[in-house]
Amino acid sequence: MKRAAIYLRVSTSEQLNGTSIDGQKAACLGLAASEGAQVVGCYSEDASGALYTARPALMEALASIERGEADVLIAFKIDRLGRSARIIRDVVDRIVAADATVLTTDYKLDKSAMGTLMLNMLGSFAEMEKDGILERTKGGSLRRAQSGVQPQRSRVAFGYHVVTNPDKQRGLYPESAPGTYVLDPQKAQVMGEAFRMYDGGASLRSVAKWLQGTCSPSRGSAWYASTLRALLSNPIFKGQASYGRHKKITKEKGNTTISRMVLTGNAVIIPCPAIVDAALWDRVQIRLSEARQTFSGNPARKHLLSGLLRCPLCARSMKGTRRTIKETTYHYYSCPHSRPSRSISGTVCNPKLLDAHVAESLILHGIGDIVSRPEVLREALDAYRRMEMVVFDPASIASAEAALRALDARETATVTAQVQGIQAGANPAVYGSAFAKIAEERTTLTKRLNELKTQQKSFASERLDDATLMTAALRDATTALSSPYLTDGERHDLLARVVEKVIPEEVEGETGYRVFLRSDAETVHITQPMRQPVAL
Numbered sequence: 001m002k003r004a005a006i007y008l009r010v011s012t013s014e015q016l017n018g019t020s021i022d023g024q025k026a027a028c029l030g031l032a033a034s035e036g037a038q039v040v041g042c043y044s045e046d047a048s049g050a051l052y053t054a055r056p057a058l059m060e061a062l063a064s065i066e067r068g069e070a071d072v073l074i075a076f077k078i079d080r081l082g083r084s085a086r087i088i089r090d091v092v093d094r095i096v097a098a099d100a101t102v103l104t105t106d107y108k109l110d111k112s113a114m115g116t117l118m119l120n121m122l123g124s125f126a127e128m129e130k131d132g133i134l135e136r137t138k139g140g141s142l143r144r145a146q147s148g149v150q151p152q153r154s155r156v157a158f159g160y161h162v163v164t165n166p167d168k169q170r171g172l173y174p175e176s177a178p179g180t181y182v183l184d185p186q187k188a189q190v191m192g193e194a195f196r197m198y199d200g201g202a203s204l205r206s207v208a209k210w211l212q213g214t215c216s217p218s219r220g221s222a223w224y225a226s227t228l229r230a231l232l233s234n235p236i237f238k239g240q241a242s243y244g245r246h247k248k249i250t251k252e253k254g255n256t257t258i259s260r261m262v263l264t265g266n267a268v269i270i271p272c273p274a275i276v277d278a279a280l281w282d283r284v285q286i287r288l289s290e291a292r293q294t295f296s297g298n299p300a301r302k303h304l305l306s307g308l309l310r311c312p313l314c315a316r317s318m319k320g321t322r323r324t325i326k327e328t329t330y331h332y333y334s335c336p337h338s339r340p341s342r343s344i345s346g347t348v349c350n351p352k353l354l355d356a357h358v359a360e361s362l363i364l365h366g367i368g369d370i371v372s373r374p375e376v377l378r379e380a381l382d383a384y385r386r387m388e389m390v391v392f393d394p395a396s397i398a399s400a401e402a403a404l405r406a407l408d409a410r411e412t413a414t415v416t417a418q419v420q421g422i423q424a425g426a427n428p429a430v431y432g433s434a435f436a437k438i439a440e441e442r443t444t445l446t447k448r449l450n451e452l453k454t455q456q457k458s459f460a461s462e463r464l465d466d467a468t469l470m471t472a473a474l475r476d477a478t479t480a481l482s483s484p485y486l487t488d489g490e491r492h493d494l495l496a497r498v499v500e501k502v503i504p505e506e507v508e509g510e511t512g513y514r515v516f517l518r519s520d521a522e523t524v525h526i527t528q529p530m531r532q533p534v535a536l
């Protein structure tokens, strides 16, 4: 008498499709009876894992067959064994190797070439079916998202709640349909305040500290600067929730499955109540992107020029390093790719080490010098403006206007030609492309002309007196920088408020530094070459 091991499997996405464990079991018992086999074991599980080795019931069923306790594995359908042709073949091969056989309602083991072909085909169907299920659920979610309903309701940004079906059953949020965003009034207020604090100049670290004393985060127990950064850059707070902003990437490595989330870039925007206005949100994004380079790092171990000093070859931020050898501390800056061991590709960019003491004192001295002689700054600004004026040529407006007039003339000529041509019996369609080309040229020219006019306007308008503003900011900074009561981090952040970047350059065999000052007028960057001895 044959002995049968029954294997039952149902995955969560299928429970509604009538392939319940009980239904499968009834069918399998029927198969065993029709074969006249005695059921010696029944293994069932509720799993949809990609790896069959991660399905314990299947592994047990296979083990019992391999121990010779059963001669046939019975399952409802061949796709119960796995959701890919490769896995199904693997499982069937193991059964065949143990001198046993497989029986399902749609397949009976047949070792002929035809049987193998059949097995592969069934496996392929299983794969298609699996992909179909994914497609259908995703399609449904996507349609719901496009109609303004959030299909994904479990992870919601701090300050919001997405109305769920259980909420409706409990009679909560009678005004809102499931899948719509509602504010958590207290958390929303806290989040709004966090945005305003950061916009007002507070650091991520200090806002996170304030949050820690105010309320607990959605997940975990502590607020970190990184958590806050991720929140502040989420467009949900300006009223743009999204679906599909991230995609899960799954890779199989040995016996483990590794998943990570990546940004997709084609999210569906779902409108939601805004916590901050768009202008505030945008300002915060600008500050976040600027601060990332310059203000990150441990304030207790910060180098004065970190994030400011750039490698002259690759423009990466040079790193400050302190090293004590035989009681002497060496302090220098170097390109992050100064050694092959430091770069991923193993290449060396700029092996030169800059003496940090010399660099820092030169730059501080240089700034102090500008403060004591404001006319230097004024001259530099004027020079910068003259440079900008060259870029903007008033004659370019005249020539763009002339080109537009010429285009008008060409259009009139083409119209006349078309009228005459049609009267003479030509096909009107032949003029279509000529008109399309004229329209295209007009769009380009008009756009260029508008750009030029905007430039002209900004040059004509009265600007703030940048030199006065800069001198005042620099004077405050130098006074504060010389204070012995500042930590390294505070000194660095203070300097970073007035200096945008510093680029070392070789001048007559000596290392000089070109300092780009950060201006209140935002667009003005002045370069200030310095060499040793400092001469402006």
Ligand SMILES: [Zn+2]
Pocket: 311, 312, 313, 314, 315, 316, 335, 336, 337, 349, 350
């Ligand atoms: Zn470099």
